[in-house]
Amino acid sequence: MQQCPPEDSLERRIEAILNADTPPDGWKEALGKLFERYLDQQRLLDRLTHIADRFQAAERERSQGYMASYEKKVRQLEKIVRISDQYQTMLHQLKERLEHASNYDSLTGLPNRRYMTVRLEEAASQAARKNGNGFAVMIADIDHFKAVNDNFGHAAGDRQLKAVARALELSLREYDLCARWGGEEFLFLFPACDQTSAPVVAERLRKNVSAAPRISDNIATPTVSIGYTLHRPGESIDATLLRADEALYKAKDAGRNCAIGM
């Protein structure tokens, strides 16, 4: 509730002056006080406006500052994510390289013994589960390989190994597998290869090696002896390998550069 100003207040006196037909005594002094009060109010308003403006500016700066540091953080985060992704790609590629290195022979590029062992076990368990998943195992050994190493050096031996590996690899179908099993020994897994086709396949391997291009004029074309066998469903892969090995010995005994099955 608004309080009435007292009788002698400036407001009342000004009102009285304005209502009078002729200016009463003391009008000038009242007007002077009014003007003084007006100036006070004006100064107060100026100060208030100034303070309010400063508050607004400060608030705006603060939110702009938040915005800027927020944007900076976002950019930083995006950068961290980008770099982190690249590191992960790098690790992934490294893992693939290591995986390849652990499964492949670096000289010939063929699968290595470790890889082949896993695949043989897989093939054996498949054969045990389902009829008609039989497979043939063959071992090819380069004849007189030691002589190449001894007479022409290990570099020549390595080239000979690569040449034989290439010739053997070119004799394979899509699902056949050839691994470097040991020094100059190669092991084959031929899925769906039976009694009739095994000797034909072995013979093809043997011929392809002896038809391979020579690595040097003074080094004879390599030949291989091959022992092969069919996996008997239910038997261990070691038993199959042992039989293939025996067959290989027989081929060596029979004068080399031939294929014998057991």
Place this chain on the structure above:
Amino acid sequence: MNNLEIAQTPSTPEVRADSGQGRVFMSGDSYPENPFDFFQPIIDWIDDFLKNDDRPLAFDLALIYLNTSSIRAMMDIFDRLEESHLAGRSVSVDWCYDPDNERVGELAEEFKEDCTFPFTIAPRS
């Protein structure tokens, strides 16, 4: 001011900070179990050096793998260097990498992107 010597472990890099020479060396992989514990002393050392000294500060880096927290810590370090550089301080980074692993060089380039101070990236010869 003390020097800082942190021996390399399988998950943390070797770190040597020499206040006499104004050099910081970091080399190896970085995926510390507790990134804050690992990096804070390094960042403190850098702050100390930048604050209490006006000599140049040079970084020799041969970092290889960095996990996400380590990336963040390195970006913090580079931010500090950038700030000092803009304030007129002489700072620099030399990041060398195994030429067999080009990717590490590409990653160093990513770090360099927002830095205006001297930042060289080169395969180890």
